[in-house]
Amino acid sequence: MSIHWQQKMEAYREELLERLKELCSIESVLDESTAKTGAPFGQGIAEALDYMLKLGEKEGFLTKNIEGYAGHIEYGEGEEIVGILTHLDVVPTGEGWTSNPFEPEIRDGKFYARGVQDDKGPAIAAFFALKLVKELGLSLNRRVRLIFGTDEESQWRDVKYYFEREPMPDLAFTPDADFPIINAEKGLLDLTLSGSAETASAMNEGEWKLARFEAGQRPNMVPDFAAVRLEGDGDVFELKEQIQDFLLTHRIRGYAEEADDHLMLVMEGVAHHGSEPDQGVNAAYCMARLLRGIQLDKNGNRYISLIHDLLDDSYFGEKLGIAQEDEQVGRLTVNGGVFRYESGKGQHVELNIRYPISGDMESIRNQVAEKVHPYGLEITHVDHKPGNYVRPDHPLVKTLQNVYEEQTGEKGEPFSIGGATYARALRPGVVFGPLFPGHPEKAHQKDEFMVVDDLVKAAALYAQAIYELAK
Ligand SMILES: [Zn+2]
Structure with missing residues (x-):
């Protein structure tokens, strides 16, 4: 019929x-x-x-x-x-x-x-x-x-x-x-990482204190905006030059604003859905790249190192040691979607991980926990939807x-x-x-x-x- x-x-x-x-x-x-x-x-x-x-x-x-x-x-x-x-x-x-x-x-x-x-x-x-x-x-x-x-x-x-x-x-x-x-x-795995960030001990000559780092609103979006507050009495002029150079060479929009006792840095990225983190420009990663070239206090430096060592330029989990793929859905992806750091208060990162059908959520989670531990972070919340x-x-x-x-x-x-x-x-x-x-x-x-x-x-x-x- x-x-x-x-x-x-x-x-x-x-x-x-x-x-x-x-x-x-x-x-x-x-x-x-x-x-x-x-x-x-x-x-x-x-x-x-x-x-x-x-x-x-x-x-x-x-x-x-x-x-x-x-x-x-x-x-x-x-x-x-x-x-x-x-x-x-x-x-x-x-x-x-x-x-x-x-x-x-x-x-x-x-x-x-x-x-x-x-x-x-x-x-x-x-x-x-x-x-x-x-x-x-x-x-x-x-x-x-x-x-x-x-x-x-x-x-x-x-x-x-x-x-x-x-x-x-x-x-x-x-x-x-x-x-x-x-x-x-x-499979979808959102991990919240949190830890303390004690007040910076005595600052060394020429160091800047990372007072605040903020980027992103949701784990499943590539952050298109990052803002940082630096405090200290180093050479502001030199620092501002360094920032201008960085923005120009990396073709990133942003600016530095000087106030009485601090310096604000703002950087713009390109938002994109967290399922394709390599297709956006992650403002937090860019900011970390810039700050790597600046002398920061110990805790601030540790936070920036975390972004550099485990996330930046590693959209498929290579640096975290969780890279994997299968024929059904392709590669695992990692998006660093939310970043919060406040000196003396705490540090926080939210990751959005999408893993293949053949992947094992527990082992991915454990591997991430192990990797972030040296940076003073622990997994404090897990949101999981199997594939x-x-x-x-x-x-x-x-x-x-x-x-x-x-x-x-x-x-x-x-x-x-x-x-x-x-x-x-x-x-x-x-x-x-x-x-x-x-x-x-x-x-x-x-x-x-x-x-x-x-x-x-x-x-x-x-x-x-x-x-x-x-x-
Ligand atoms: Zn619907």
Whole structure:
């Protein structure tokens, strides 16, 4: 039997857009201040979840709300479950929107609203996909569950809670990133390193005290800004010359500012996502390179040496002794994302490490702990998400690939990424859309949009995917 999925989905275009407008009008941003029993992430998110489940009820699907943490819409019969995981929480809007982010607008064939791409558009597309499968009267051997998470943008407390109470689907995908298929994601390890930095003992002649060093806000971003405060009574003129030389030879933007009793140094780098640390310019590393040429107090020097000895110009873990790679996802990466040093108070570094599927988190962690120990640092916090890998010949991947190739006429080869997606909440799980190759990524940005035609195309792909996986 051959079904023209794209054509069938066209019939739902207007209705799909209407429902998406309603869903995107709900301000489902995490709001602990309105949290209560049954609405653990606040009123807006609870409303969005209610909205989706009511939609399912009206359609005659089974629905279940897991105490406001997550919910699902279920259709079909069978022991096994096919799952489609989306989320209804959105990130805050930020500034600079052309239209109100919670008053959806269609302009030039683009649907503008906070969350339309990430991830309400996909949630609605998956809903209409299931509705189409139902209305076609196709018989299924597996149950289909549309699972709606509500804390993807923060701490994933939704999926944790949900899967402690509900079964893991036997086959599942999440439309929360890119087409065609993401089947491999590196393991993620954020390490916080902390230690003391006693007040500098008596300063030697010509030394500067590193009073403060600050760079970066988040471990998963390459810092684009570093600021340092130096104190002492060395030769300011000479120091400023040295700094100018450094900025010129390294073509880095920055400046030195002199005040009564101190000198401020500022350096600009180039921000980039922490999964590709070699693609940005790390302002902290640059600053450390400059300060290596300046005589600093003992503790200050130790902090700068740490950056130089273990991190600078070593984006793949070589200096830390954790370099490794595999065929599935490639090389381990290390991003030094946050740096804080205050003389007499303490020192602090946050690392974002992404390691191959074959890697071992414990041994990486132990190796880092050993390496930073001589610099007076210890690992004080660990945030870990294991990697995700589904073989390219797994029926889940094969099926989605066939659906994609059949409908789009394009190659549907699965690919790997260094970032983390909702797919890791699933076992097995892969990403399937919603962003088509080459289309602009607008998630988390101002004027977030999805091309209306793409929404309909994605919904048709999800409909066939549901059918092929559950039949
Ligand atoms: Zn998302």
